[in-house]
Amino acid sequence: MSASGRVLEELRRHPRPIRLLGASGQLGYGIPTPAFTGGLARQPDLIGCDMGSIDIGPAYLGSGEMATAPAATRRDLRKALLGARQLDIPLVIGSAGSAGAAPHLEATLAILRDIARAEGLTFRMGVLRADISRALLKDALRSGKIVGLDGMPALTEDEVDAASHIVGQMGTQPFRRALAADIDVLVAGRACDTAIFAALPTMLDFPTGLAMHMAKIIECASLCCVPGGRDSILATLDHDGFDLESMAPQRSATPVSVAAHSLYEQADPYTVQEPEGRLDLAAATYRAIDDRRTRVSGARWLPSTDPAIKLEGARSIGERAILLAGAADPRFIAQHRNILPAVADVVRELVCEDTPQDYTLSFRVYGVDGVRMAAPEQEAPPGEVFVLGEVIAPSRERAAEVMRTTKQYLLHHGYAGRLATAGNLAFPFTPPEISTGPAWRFNVFHLLRTADPDALFPLEVETVRG
């Protein structure tokens, strides 16, 4: 029997609280060994790791690349896999490879198979895919089952075709289906982080509200503690609540720190919307067990009568080239709001002499308003600024042409009152213009209403042989 079957049978035969180890909220950025090893010593029933997020921007979903470095990803996967196999407990990985589309999932599976070969491990691996077919999406569009999220414009068939990858964020039910298939390792594409930890306890009839709340907290490892950090965390769930304990002795899960974690990256601290329902935290309570552990109860689960899956997609919008330059001349800094558009006009006249404008050119002026979405209009001028130029154009060559031309004319632009006639810019190195590859944007961020969300996420089971 494989790990999920063994753990399910053991807990059904001898009911007791279930222990879940949140090993990493960002697999691939390092799992601290002492806390992870400490967690294994507590005999958890499952190890879970979240690998992805939409917060990292559209480039990874669009390109199919992972955000984490291959060597670091491999090191973390090896640590988690060896720990789970040593205890013969399920290892559950969600949102594989940062964005959870097919190439991210395949890259994660390839690393796991390679580790298995190197370590001589044989195990059953369940794989849940999250890619949603374009045909299905177009059908759903025509029948009005896709709506934009948070003001996102209506989806069109053209945008469905333009996206390089479109994933659905699966909920807990596909994870339950996978764990019921008697597996040792579960690797899911894009998934709700709660599913990683809530699937197994809800299969054992622990209350869904408590399991979901626990999962929402421990998917970030010890981030809910003071001081917060990425060390492993252990949750012990029974039918009335769950206890939280960081596996790093310097981190404390306190009632306030755990309650405050409900704020993190959530629009509403009392509600967590999931594909299959809604987690209501209005009646949640947080009580100190001692100075390092907190007990949480009270969360309620409200199943949805109208299930919906969150869709994420990203498309290329051209090729990007950038310019890195500094400036310190107070006259240049004082007049930059006029200088930059004037240079853009000069560049357009040159590079569009025999063709229409087919690119966008923009500047961010760090020191002035490069960072803030709403910088005050009247502030004392800085002593230095950093100018980041950006071109997005139909081809790499075109983007480079516009950027190089811009560099030269910004360097030598004559403005009223200029004293420094040899050059307006300080380049930190050459070349200061860099082609950065395709530019991406999220073009799908919608809800797909579907009576059977579980059916969108097929399961494959393979035996990995070491």
Next chain:
Amino acid sequence: MQLQQLAQVIRSKNAGPRRLTLDVMFASDGDYRQAAQSPALSPARIAALYRVAPENVAVMPYPLGRAIKITLARPIMSGDPGDRDVYGAQQHTPLLEIEL
């Protein structure tokens, strides 16, 4: 008193790619109550600071976490051309000097 003198945490982050969420957290229930009662943290005042429409701002008190949560619509979606802060982690500074 400025908000930064009273709060223990003032932070911003994306809540999905189209919204920004700002958390202001306090060390004591008293500090929390003082801030939560202040009209300086009304949706209209926050909207003016961030130059967004007031209907796109929500202010939610969260006494259990001794915190006030503010959620607003991002003017530019995360990672779109012209975005300045893909993660949204540096948009808290207009809150620092709010006079309570």
